[in-house]
Amino acid sequence: MKDFYILGIESTCDETSAALLKNGQEIVSNVVYSQIELHKKYAGVVPELASRAHAAKIASVISSALGKIKPDYVAFANGPGLPGGLLVGSIAAQTLALLYNVPLIGVNHLEGHLFACELTGTPKINPLKFPLVSLIVSGGHTELWLVKNYGNYKQLGKTRDDAAGEAFDKVSKLLGLGYPGGPQVSKWAKEGDKNKIKFPRPFMPGTFEFSFSGLKTAVSYYLRDNKNANKADICAAFQSAVVETLVKKTLEAAKKYKVKTIAVGGGVAANNALEELMKEKAQKAGLEARFVKKGLSSDNAAMIALAAYKKIQFKAKQGKINIDPNMIVRSWNK
Numbered sequence: 051m052k053d054f055y056i057l058g059i060e061s062t063c064d065e066t067s068a069a070l071l072k073n074g075q076e077i078v079s080n081v082v083y084s085q086i087e088l089h090k091k092y093a094g095v096v097p098e099l100a101s102r103a104h105a106a107k108i109a110s111v112i113s114s115a116l117g118k119i120k121p122d123y124v125a126f127a128n129g130p131g132l133p134g135g136l137l138v139g140s141i142a143a144q145t146l147a148l149l150y151n152v153p154l155i156g157v158n159h160l161e162g163h164l165f166a167c168e169l170t171g172t173p174k175i176n177p178l179k180f181p182l183v184s185l186i187v188s189g190g191h192t193e194l195w196l197v198k199n200y201g202n203y204k205q206l207g208k209t210r211d212d213a214a215g216e217a218f219d220k221v222s223k224l225l226g227l228g229y230p231g232g233p234q235v236s237k238w239a240k241e242g243d244k245n246k247i248k249f250p251r252p253f254m255p256g257t258f259e260f261s262f263s264g265l266k267t268a269v270s271y272y273l274r275d276n277k278n279a280n281k282a283d284i285c286a287a288f289q290s291a292v293v294e295t296l297v298k299k300t301l302e303a304a305k306k307y308k309v310k311t312i313a314v315g316g317g318v319a320a321n322n323a324l325e326e327l328m329k330e331k332a333q334k335a336g337l338e339a340r341f342v343k344k345g346l347s348s349d350n351a352a353m354i355a356l357a358a359y360k361k362i363q364f365k366a367k368q369g370k371i372n373i374d375p376n377m378i379v380r381s382w383n384k
């Protein structure tokens with residue numbers, strides 16, 4: 051079979067990224083321009099600055115990812131995300147699909163985070179086993195999904211307020227540790243005692259929903275009342291409250307829906323304490339917990355290209371693959 055290449059484009063939040071995926075399984079390139087430096091001083095993503103940076107960088111990022119390869123498909127993340135970034139990615143992708151006269155495939159950003167768990171590199175792709183429960187946990191999302199098969203997704207619950215990564219970022223800001231907060235807080239947590247302070251666990255019984263803003267407020271009250279508090283202990287106690295909550299709810303969902311696999315994706319999946327506890331509890335319950343490989347947990351275009359490949363395979367099974375580009379273009383919002 052002739053080799054084929056999918057160009058993926060990601061621009062939903064604060065990473066401008068383009069990737070080439072060969073034969074639906076090998077990452078040839080995955081160029082990520084991170085806007086962290088731009089947003090650092092605001093300790094959070096400023097949408098207007100993000101849109102401008104996407105517009106400024108997207109052409110060079112795509113050009114570096116493509117090299118001399120002509121793609122056979124152009125894929126892009128069509129949401130959820132910040133409107134400005136989505137527009138930049140969508141226009142770039144539409145233009146390239148027209149230029150190369152190849153199909154344009156819009157995929158959901160969260161599907162990208164889910165399928166990123168397959169990009170293990172050993173072998174090139176390690177397919178997920180369905181049905182599974184997926185925890186997508188990042189700066190913008192904290193959601194539990196029941197995935198019965200490709201395209202068969204049911205949202206079980208999501209955060210009612212802050213996403214878990216957002217809570218890490220805000221706690222880091224309160225402690226003056228820098229942005230993005232997750233890596234900083236988890237680094238400090240290693241030196242702290244998680245049992246010295248007891249922060250609330252927002253378990254939200256009877257639901258698969260989350261809520262992390264109260265926990266962040268608890269940290270701010272603790273700091274107000276304990277001026278000389280030990281930062282490492284606060285980080286350790288906060289992290290363990292978030293991790294225990296995420297793990298408990300994910301395992302409850304897996305049990306309720308009788309799945310054997312848990313898949314964890316999104317920026318917070320890089321958190322070692324989360325991975326350790328999830329894997330430990332999953333193993334005890336006879337489940338497999340799959341985590342996205344380090345380096346592919348944050349937003350990137352390789353995961354978008356892979357999600358597009360899944361869509362191509364799915365359409366092929368339905369006999370729709372002598373791809374009519376227009377059909378895909380028209381369905382890009384679905």
Ligand code: KG4
Nearest residue numbers: 188189190215230231232317318321348349
């Ligand atoms: O997936 P991502 O790159 O962008 C969004 O879609 O939000 O996730 C970024 C988020 C940030 O909130 C960051 O603080 C968090 O992921 N994060 C972490 C860690 N590394 C990144 N949170 C906890 N522990 C980490 N090691």
Ligand code: ZN
Nearest residue numbers: 163188316349
């Ligand atoms: Zn994301």
